[in-house]
Amino acid sequence: MKSEISFRVASESENDKVLEFLREHFFPEEPINRAYPSQDDSMEEEFLLSLLPDSNVIVAIDATNKNDEIAGLACIGEITKNYSNESWDESEQTTNIKWRDILKFMSHIEAKSNVCERYGVEKAVHLHGVTVNKNYRGKSLGKRLFEECFHIAKMRGYTLVSADCTSIYSVHIAQSTGMEFVSMVTYDEYHEKIGYKLFNPIHPHVDVKSFVKKL
Helix, strand or coil, rough: CCCCCEHHHHHHHHHHHHHHHHHHHHHHCCHHHHHHCCCCCCCHHHHCCCHHHHHCCEEEEEECCCCCCEEEEEEEEECCCCHHHHHCCCCHHHCCHHHHHHHHHHHHHHHCHHHHHCCCCCCEEEEEEEEEEEEHCCHHHHHHHHHHHHHHHHHCCCCCEEEECCCCCHHHHHHHHHEECCCEEEHHHHHHHCCCCCCCCCCCCCCCEEEEEEE
16 A cells, blocks of 8 residues: 655653663664764663743644654754854753764764854754655655655745754755765864774764755
8 A cells, every 4th residue: 555644743641652762763874873882871861852832843644644753853943153162061061962963963064064143144044854664665754754844834924944963864855955065074184183993883874964944
């Protein structure tokens, strides 16, 4: 039977369902997580689940599946011109070493892309993560999730959407949706900045490329 995919905002009551999906499909494959020596995802789980109350987790649901299975998921959030500084400040406050290191890396990435300042907007929507259930890959669902995020952002009055693509697959999706390339940070560049090797990137995911979509 052909799947029938619909999109909607996930509710707070689906916390466990969303967490299960992230643990099965997102964290084991996300390049920054794979490149980091520790597998403690607890703080990133907490961060992504904190987006639920603000209606910032979008799910793709297969209507033909009796279990209302999540076929794909996207996490979004508002960012401002202070996003890089906010990431750095949070990294200084957390006691979780992995989350600290990732936040510092992301702060460097955001400082380089600086999308709100670059495009002259006070705020934008940022794609924190997009992933697709392994059983639904190869059907352009990732692209459709990106486009659904654009639609939701526009409906909420935003004029810009940004994404930091950590894999070559998300880069291809960003390009296919007409997003504009903004900047790139390689792991080697970051290691040179901090003075030691922190991440062990898995080829071919050796950099993070930032993109924007003007709505």
